[in-house]
Amino acid sequence: MTRPFALRDLPALLLVLAFVLGSVAPLAWIALGAFKPTAGIIAMPPVWWPDFGYWNNFRDVIVEFWPFILNSLIATLGATALALLLAVPTAFGLVIFQFRGREALADWILSTRMMPPIAAAVPLFIIFRGAGLIDTLPGLVIAYAGFNLPFAIWVSMSFIRRVPKELIEAARLEGCSWFEVLRHVVLPLSRSGLATVATFVFIFAWNEFLLALFLTTREAKTFPVVISSFIGTGRVYWEYITAASVIQCLPPVIFSFFMQKHIVSGLTMGAVKD
Amino acid sequence: MSLSQTSGAPPMPGPRTGRLALRRRDGVQMAAFMVPTCVFLALLTIWPFLYSVYLSLHAVKLTTLQRAVFIGLDNYVALLSDGLFLRAFLNTALLAACAIALEVLVGFCVAKAFVSLAHLRWVGALRSLFLMPMMVTPLIVGMMFAYIFNPVIGIANYLITEAGLPPVPWFGNAGAAMVSILLITVWQWAPFMMLLILAGLLSIRADLYEAAKVDGAKWHQILWMLEIPSLKGIVLLGVILRIIDVLRFFDIIYVTTRGGPGEATMVLTLYAYQQNFQYFQVGKGSAAAVVILGISILVTTFAVRFLREIEHD
Numbered sequence: 001m002t003r004p005f006a007l008r009d010l011p012a013l014l015l016v017l018a019f020v021l022g023s024v025a026p027l028a029w030i031a032l033g034a035f036k037p038t039a040g041i042i043a044m045p046p047v048w049w050p051d052f053g054y055w056n057n058f059r060d061v062i063v064e065f066w067p068f069i070l071n072s073l074i075a076t077l078g079a080t081a082l083a084l085l086l087a088v089p090t091a092f093g094l095v096i097f098q099f100r101g102r103e104a105l106a107d108w109i110l111s112t113r114m115m116p117p118i119a120a121a122v123p124l125f126i127i128f129r130g131a132g133l134i135d136t137l138p139g140l141v142i143a144y145a146g147f148n149l150p151f152a153i154w155v156s157m158s159f160i161r162r163v164p165k166e167l168i169e170a171a172r173l174e175g176c177s178w179f180e181v182l183r184h185v186v187l188p189l190s191r192s193g194l195a196t197v198a199t200f201v202f203i204f205a206w207n208e209f210l211l212a213l214f215l216t217t218r219e220a221k222t223f224p225v226v227i228s229s230f231i232g233t234g235r236v237y238w239e240y241i242t243a244a245s246v247i248q249c250l251p252p253v254i255f256s257f258f259m260q261k262h263i264v265s266g267l268t269m270g271a272v273k274d
Numbered sequence: 275m276s277l278s279q280t281s282g283a284p285p286m287p288g289p290r291t292g293r294l295a296l297r298r299r300d301g302v303q304m305a306a307f308m309v310p311t312c313v314f315l316a317l318l319t320i321w322p323f324l325y326s327v328y329l330s331l332h333a334v335k336l337t338t339l340q341r342a343v344f345i346g347l348d349n350y351v352a353l354l355s356d357g358l359f360l361r362a363f364l365n366t367a368l369l370a371a372c373a374i375a376l377e378v379l380v381g382f383c384v385a386k387a388f389v390s391l392a393h394l395r396w397v398g399a400l401r402s403l404f405l406m407p408m409m410v411t412p413l414i415v416g417m418m419f420a421y422i423f424n425p426v427i428g429i430a431n432y433l434i435t436e437a438g439l440p441p442v443p444w445f446g447n448a449g450a451a452m453v454s455i456l457l458i459t460v461w462q463w464a465p466f467m468m469l470l471i472l473a474g475l476l477s478i479r480a481d482l483y484e485a486a487k488v489d490g491a492k493w494h495q496i497l498w499m500l501e502i503p504s505l506k507g508i509v510l511l512g513v514i515l516r517i518i519d520v521l522r523f524f525d526i527i528y529v530t531t532r533g534g535p536g537e538a539t540m541v542l543t544l545y546a547y548q549q550n551f552q553y554f555q556v557g558k559g560s561a562a563a564v565v566i567l568g569i570s571i572l573v574t575t576f577a578v579r580f581l582r583e584i585e586h587d
Contacts (some may be wrong), residue, residue: 003393012387016397019384020404023465027406029429030418042427086311092305105312110318114574116522118543119567120322122329127322127337144316149311178303179401207411209525210543214551224413228529231420241421245414256409257402264473267408267466268511272473 027249033242034058041238046074049174057243065226065240069247072223074137075212076205079144083201086145088194089247091156092182106157113150113269117210135217143215144205151204154199154269160186196262202250223248233253294469336554359562361537362545365452370520370543373459374513374565378380380460381467381512382505388468389475405465412462416526419458420445423530434497445531448538455539463519467512474508475501507581514577521566543567 005013033041034057035050058168062069093105124143125134133139163186171181187194212222227244256263264272286429297515330349334342384404391397422430423444431441444454446538478500486496524543527533532549533540546566 005394009391016384016391016400017388020400023407026418026422027410031422044427044432046429046432086314089307090311093304097304099388109315112315112568114518115319116566116570118546119326119563120319121563122550122560123322148316149315178300196397203409209413224411227417228413231417231529241417245417248414249410252409252411253406256405260402264469268515272470272508274444
């Protein structure tokens with residue numbers, strides 16, 4: 001299908017280039033700022049091209065705020081693990097088992113995806129306060145895993161459905177328990193699909209802000225909560241903001257390049273096939 | 275939940291039933307697979323929702339929960355007479371309508387351009403770059419535009435004044451602030467709509483285009499008779515997902531305008547957040563949260579029904 005560029009492609013190409021520039025330029029501008037000293041970030045007229053040997057902003061952010069970057073990482077990885085641990089067996093059950101009310105259960109799980117976190121905020125805060133989970137990483141792991149479960153279950157189901165039924169039946173005839181079927185047949189065959197689910201849950205949890213804002217106060221603050229405090233009524237820490245933004249955005253942006261193929265089905269909860 | 279086949283199921287599957295054999299202890303295994311998740315989900319979503327409803331019917335502060343007094347629907351009545359809430363409601367509706375419409379428009383144009391460039395090998399790289407905004411942490415999007423639209427050090431106004439135009443008061447006055455928030459939203463989410471529409475356009479069979487061309491159809495006829503009908507379902511799906519997102523819209527406003535100037539960019543989630551966690555008015559805040567949830571449910575049910583109708587056509 002590939003043919004070389006022709007002149008009649010020019011209008012479409014110009015349109016695409018304009019929008020690509022619009023998408024990338026703001027991101028590039030804040031990334032360039034990360035390599036400038038404070039004076040350079042706020043200079044007017046702007047310093048267009050920084051000295052890429054200047055890493056002090058990154059060093060300062062990491063030295064000063066590494067515990068919070070670590071918090072974000074632990075909460076996100078923990079939530080991803082917990083969400084998958086709960087979602088995969090449930091998705092397997094919803095696809096494989098025949099029981100009355102299966103459709104209704106699946107619909108209910110999907111509908112909890114529509115629950116806006118703010119609608120659960122105060123009760124969550126109150127239970128967490130009672131359970132001593134406020135400002136703790138386990139608290140964040142539980143909350144993040146919970147809000148990503150419906151997504152994880154629903155998309156896992158779409159991957160597990162692709163495992164040939166004959167293989168599962170064969171394993172059952174060999175006398176495998178359902179757990180063994182899941183472990184030895186379904187997991188190996190849907191590994192790449194489940195990796196996609198894990199990546200999405202990771203990104204959603206990593207990007208999360210509202211829950212962390214009211215569930216953490218000091219110790220367990222996530223990186224986005226710390227970043228939000230760089231801007232406020234007093235001095236604005238541009239040198240922190242620029243470098244921290246780059247650090248914060250690196251994981252999701254890198255992941256998104258690897259997941260091109262699955263992005264559509266991932267973001268529509270499997271409603272659109274890749 | 276009752277399990278229909280747990281007992282007395284044959285040990286061998288009927289080969290043509292398409293169902294898998296279940297043995298006696300399977301019920302236990304099935305429960306082990308499903309129950310923890312259901313309990314967890316119920317605890318994190320259903321129970322909080324019921325508790326929110328309970329709080330919304332009481333005069334109660336976060337600091338003195340024990341002294342909750344039942345007041346019926348007074349919190350909801352108070353919301354309706356609160357100008358700030360009405361503003362938040364209108365702004366959210368405005369954002370949902372305008373931002374999503376623009377996202378569909380931009381998404382469609384860019385998707386069409388990508389389709390017509392599909393024969394170029396390196397166009398995939400351009401697509402990846404165009405998609406970058408939707409993966410960026412929303413909070414960072416807010417930070418980034420706070421930097422770019424800054425009245426003193428922002429590059430946006432520098433470029434505009436260099437071009438000989440008057441500077442734009444991005445977040446400076448009520449009207450402009452709302453437009454800026456709208457632009458930021460479209461910037462982040464038009465790529466998502468583009469991706470959906472691209473998937474939809476690529477799934478239109480090539481022979482339908484051929485047939486249209488043979489019949490001498492004009493571009494607008496192809497648009498109205500072929501493309502829009504084929505894209506209806508997928509765009510609607512995107513719109514539903516986006517409406518649910520807009521109802522949660524919070525992070526970007528929180529770091530750029532925080533609802534201001536005045537109350538110009540107040541949105542529903544920020545309103546509920548402030549009532550609950552800044553003024554500790556969890557009765558009123560919960561009422562607002564229940565309203566948000568109610569709208570989510572309404573939109574979803576309505577849209578899902580509509581989606582099914584389209585699929586039946």
